[in-house]
Amino acid sequence: MTATVNPSPNDPPPGMVEKRGAGLWLSHIIMITGVLIVFFPIWLAFVASTVTQPEIVQPPMPLLPGDQFWNNYREALFSGVNVPVATMLFNSLIMAMGIAIGKIVISLLSAFAIVYFRFPGKMIFFWMIFLTLMLPVEVRIVPTYEVVAGFGMLNSYGGLILPLIASATATFLFRQFYLTIPDELAEAARVDGASPMRFFWDILFPMSRTNIAALFVILFIYGWNQYLWPLLITTDPSMNTIVMGIKQMFPSGDDTANWPVIMATSILAMIPPIIVVISMQKLFIRGLVDSEK
Amino acid sequence: MEKRVTFKGWILPLCLIAPQVLVSAIFFFYPAGQAIWQSLFIPDPFGLSMQYVGAGNFEYLLSDPYYRTSFLTTAIFSTLVTLCSMIPALFLAVVADRLIKGAGVYRTMLIWPYAVAPAIAGVLWLFMFNTRVGVVSWYLGQLGYDWNHVLNGGEAMGLVVVASAWGRISYNFLFFFAALQAIPKSVIEAAAIDGARFWKRFWTIVLPLLSPTTFFLLVVNIVYAFFETFGVIHTITSGGPQQSTTILVYKVFSDGFVGQDLGSSAAQSVILLVVVGALTIFQFKFIERRVHY
Numbered sequence: 001m002t003a004t005v006n007p008s009p010n011d012p013p014p015g016m017v018e019k020r021g022a023g024l025w026l027s028h029i030i031m032i033t034g035v036l037i038v039f040f041p042i043w044l045a046f047v048a049s050t051v052t053q054p055e056i057v058q059p060p061m062p063l064l065p066g067d068q069f070w071n072n073y074r075e076a077l078f079s080g081v082n083v084p085v086a087t088m089l090f091n092s093l094i095m096a097m098g099i100a101i102g103k104i105v106i107s108l109l110s111a112f113a114i115v116y117f118r119f120p121g122k123m124i125f126f127w128m129i130f131l132t133l134m135l136p137v138e139v140r141i142v143p144t145y146e147v148v149a150g151f152g153m154l155n156s157y158g159g160l161i162l163p164l165i166a167s168a169t170a171t172f173l174f175r176q177f178y179l180t181i182p183d184e185l186a187e188a189a190r191v192d193g194a195s196p197m198r199f200f201w202d203i204l205f206p207m208s209r210t211n212i213a214a215l216f217v218i219l220f221i222y223g224w225n226q227y228l229w230p231l232l233i234t235t236d237p238s239m240n241t242i243v244m245g246i247k248q249m250f251p252s253g254d255d256t257a258n259w260p261v262i263m264a265t266s267i268l269a270m271i272p273p274i275i276v277v278i279s280m281q282k283l284f285i286r287g288l289v290d291s292e293k
Numbered sequence: 294m295e296k297r298v299t300f301k302g303w304i305l306p307l308c309l310i311a312p313q314v315l316v317s318a319i320f321f322f323y324p325a326g327q328a329i330w331q332s333l334f335i336p337d338p339f340g341l342s343m344q345y346v347g348a349g350n351f352e353y354l355l356s357d358p359y360y361r362t363s364f365l366t367t368a369i370f371s372t373l374v375t376l377c378s379m380i381p382a383l384f385l386a387v388v389a390d391r392l393i394k395g396a397g398v399y400r401t402m403l404i405w406p407y408a409v410a411p412a413i414a415g416v417l418w419l420f421m422f423n424t425r426v427g428v429v430s431w432y433l434g435q436l437g438y439d440w441n442h443v444l445n446g447g448e449a450m451g452l453v454v455v456a457s458a459w460g461r462i463s464y465n466f467l468f469f470f471a472a473l474q475a476i477p478k479s480v481i482e483a484a485a486i487d488g489a490r491f492w493k494r495f496w497t498i499v500l501p502l503l504s505p506t507t508f509f510l511l512v513v514n515i516v517y518a519f520f521e522t523f524g525v526i527h528t529i530t531s532g533g534p535q536q537s538t539t540i541l542v543y544k545v546f547s548d549g550f551v552g553q554d555l556g557s558s559a560a561q562s563v564i565l566l567v568v569v570g571a572l573t574i575f576q577f578k579f580i581e582r583r584v585h586y
Contacts, residue, residue: 119303225410
């Protein structure tokens with residue numbers, strides 16, 4: 001995972017412009033300082049999730065973890081503030097998986113139709129899909145909310161997932177990929193009498209696996225980290241997702257927030273996307289570069 | 294656009310493309326159309342009837358000092374977020390690029406914040422700078438500086454900028470690092486042989502070669518600052534104090550859902566739509582040009 005910089009196990013002779021000696025150490029010190037600064041907010045949240053409330057409300061709070069880890073996380077997961085965090089984690093998981101899988105499925109199919117068929121109205125559909133690239137959900141929140149409310153989909157997984165699937169980034173990614181696949185494959189399939197769907201399942205789908213996985217990583221994080229949309233359409237606390245639910249854990253008015261439990265919840269909310277990013281780092285970077293360019 | 298070899302039939306491709314078209318039509322085109330339609334009307338206070346006002350909502354908005362201020366706030370905010378996330382990322386990437394060993398480890402460590410949702414990032418930074426329990430604000434107090442982002446608009450802006458830029462450092466670092474690794478070492482070494490010192494090489498060779506990546510990241514980061522930072526602002530300041538952190542997207546939300554001023558909110562959506570459209574066209578033009586680079 002960390003070998004991408006220097007893939008060969010035998011170090012090549014160092015280039016003449018790489019630093020050695022004091023300069024090398026300075027570079028490492030700069031990187032370590034950078035990592036520590038970037039990391040500090042996460043570390044502090046972790047520390048806060050392992051100490052007691054009095055230790056936090058009398059500043060300065062400690063900078064090393066305490067012994068309340070199990071108590072705080074148990075309280076967060078099974079009772080929470082409004083609703084157990086376990087419930088919110090489950091909702092987030094459904095939403096993130098629904099968005100990732102839903103978007104991949106409809107995009108695979110529509111890209112297949114656009115690239116491998118000629119049919120009436122194709123260009124209209126193509127531009128229709130293309131236009132959806134331009135407008136994030138944040139911009140059309142009020143009317144989209146009304147549509148979802150009209151379907152009676154407030155406080156439902158469908159309402160959380162469907163409006164966020166309506167964008168074409170994935171369709172374009174698959175379209176670009178299909179266009180790089182040699183024509184001979186489709187020709188051979190046709191000569192052999194394979195139906196279009198058979199070609200899709202036996203050839204196109206297996207060839208797309210890496211792209212699908214890379215896109216899955218990106219879309220999972222995108223879905224998991226949604227904030228505004230779940231905030232609008234989940235009025236029932238038991239449907240809250242964890243990312244939007246944390247704000248609801250802060251008391252209104254002057255009461256002191258239950259910081260250890262809130263911070264434990266923050267850490268729990270970060271863990272799934274961080275695991276996905278770190279464990280699939282190569283796919284993630286590839287997906288990032290592909291989907292943005 | 295399409296393959297030389299295509300499959301026959303048009304019912305199957307229409308079925309394949311149908312899910313995407315349906316989802317886009319219901320959750321994208323209909324709401325977007327509604328936003329444009331609603332922007333031409335003012336609802337009465339009870340929401341029973343709509344009065345046609347033509348461009349009235351737009352004229353009102355553009356003469357509204359709050360809206361103009363919000364434009365300015367957005368411009369300042371997105372400029373600062375872009376700078377605060379790109380400069381440290383470039384610096385770290387340049388340093389990491391000079392290391393033969395360990396760069397991959399640093400990259401893995403620096404990716405973490407990307408996975409943290411903007412809303413969670415908001416909670417983490419709010420916790421550090423909280424006026425009562427925050428560690429950083431406490432130490433600032435020891436140094437004689439009285440931090441209070443709840444009352445001080447400038448400090449509030451600084452805090453939401455840093456919290457928004459934080460996660461983007463990872464993202465920008467990944468792109469800069471990949472671009473730096475792609476620069477042929479021979480180019481750099483040739484300059485070194487000609488006697489160019491590190492900074493000379495950086496300004497005259499490395500930075501120009503990075504310009505496609507830099508421009509790409511500029512656009513992407515501005516789009517991020519415009520649309521995806523809602524969670525940060527909602528968790529930290531809720532647009533305050535005195536609207537000093539109310540960016541345009543936040544205003545769409547607060548006027549539409551909190552203020553229930555649907556006509557104005559819809560008109561704001563339409564204005565944002567134009568802004569995104571302009572940014573998207575700019576980005577596509579730039580990508581076209583980069584092909585010739």
